[in-house]
Amino acid sequence: MKLSAPVYHLKRQARLLSREAKIPLHEALDRVAVREGFASWSLLAAKAAGAARAGTLFAQLAPGDLVLVGARPGHGKTLMSLELAIEAMKSGSRGVFFTLEYTQRDVLDRFRAIGADPVQFNDRFVFDNSDAISADYIVKALGSAPRGTLVVIDYLQLLDQKRQNPELMAQVRTLKAFAGDRGLILVFISQIDRSYDPAQKPVPDIGDVRLPNPLDLSLFNKTCFLNKGEIRFRAAG
Template identity: 70%
Template structure:
């Protein structure tokens, strides 16, 4: 399959089209797909799925892992996290997406952007966009989650924005302990500092994670950083 541009560029083009013409994102995606020779975005996404990084990365995760997915805005960190969640569900596991950034509609639109209809995994996928999201909240909501459940938290730097919530470090440690006890995989979407310069290195790394509050990044078992078409995955040594 040969596309006119990398798929993440096509997704961004569709987002611009959606904004400029005031149409739903899924309609804009379908329009872009037709210019690439596909009848619908779902067809294009299905063809591209076999070569997506998420399909290669997910088998490297283990129950109990704490994962960091980081990128600058517009580089696909949310879509990557959703693609990983889809890989989990395709493997028969549940997935949950906790967002302090998006609405449920936003999340479902982004699922459609990767060619997944909300009804496709209805019994396996949960979206929670409560303003109360914190480590304690996630632990409570996921208390009955079966082993292997893939949990996304969107995003790391927002967890302690409310004064009544514990420090970020305390929350991440609590979620790490919970993930190991329950056999869950917990992935945090993370912002990258504006000082990151792609001219110096192709992808950001742990040194570029934006940390307004202290956090030991060694708590993460796996990391995935993105920039343009580059994806760098690392496991803790």
Template identity: 70%
Template sequence: MRLSAPIYHLKRKAKRLSREVGIPLHDALDRVAATQGFSAWSLLAAKAATATPANRLFPQFQPGDLVLVGARPGQGKTLMSLGLAVEAMRSGHRAAFFSLEYTEKDVLDRFRAIGVDLAGFEKLFEVDCSDAISADYVVKQMAAAPRGTVVVIDYLQLLDQRRENPDLTVQVRALKSFAHDKGLIVVFISQIDRSYDSSLKPCPDLDDVRLPNLLDLKLFDKTCFLNKDEVQFRIAS
């Protein structure tokens, strides 16, 4: 299934339509669904839930993987990463989201944007928005995490913003070793440099990762880059 826009954009469109036309939201959702070839929003949502990029990508990951998810702002890198966490939980694994960017409410709002009710994953998910987040902090908090846990870090470029934290390379190496030893999947959300030009290539790649400080990008086992409807997944050679 290929929608004309991400599902969260379609929801926003329905909310605007509801306000502008003065109809109930559920009617507006059904009207938007009709533009995508579905007779009702519930059918669109059910189909989308089983055909997301995260649903297709998650089986490619293995315990011990270090994954980079990168995109320009507003292209869905956070939603993709949360989608991977959801896929882990649907498989019976735990997931954790460490954010130096969002509040806990922001994170919960993002779950709602992808149509996920966390009540269905009781005790499988945790969110941590501490200002103290660093590699050492994540290792300490995840010391007892079982094999297969997905750990999302939001985001890569903020890990060494505090002077007392080690260099970015040191932290990423530490988390790579930790992921390997514990059998975790560690996903880094990454910014993309403003110089990326989508008219030259459909998706950014490692050359476009914004690196204010040095980092060996070969440390990542797998990468996922997004731009508009394009998703490019690669396994490191």
């Protein structure tokens, strides 16, 4: 990520702009973020935090892990997940991105947004946006994936959207067993429930995960929640 100045200096610029233009600070922050190439300050802040911490977080992951990455829209959960995939590829492993939401161009644009050249990872990165994505589909697609491959699944709540797919609980259990057997790291991007109130809690947690269908969240042994640039990582146990 390339900014024209450190984040603390950009905040100072926003405060000056707020006073000079007589606009709210949050509006001034967003204007500064747009100037830096981001849609909002929250995205810039999340990106800055993610770039600084992705390496640290990746170092705490191990083959067989099921990781839940959750945030409200626009707070960096997809970017963080891609940052983790990039860290895996930098270490010599592979990265796979399964999505029911994005196009390949969308994902490549996000690579560039975090300062990564997609060409650098051409032989180690796989993108898949098949409409058939489910646990069984993922298991089949990763049949020959080497140990240490980091897999991003975008996103958790869509896995059982189609009626013909097994219930969400069964799919996550299947993927947990598969990850353990093959030594893969599975990162699930997750929505946060609308009831989450940042005024009451600065960062969401496991209790704020949106669950339209039953799911035992203890199946995930590591979690990462984000909000307005702040990141909370926890490991079970």
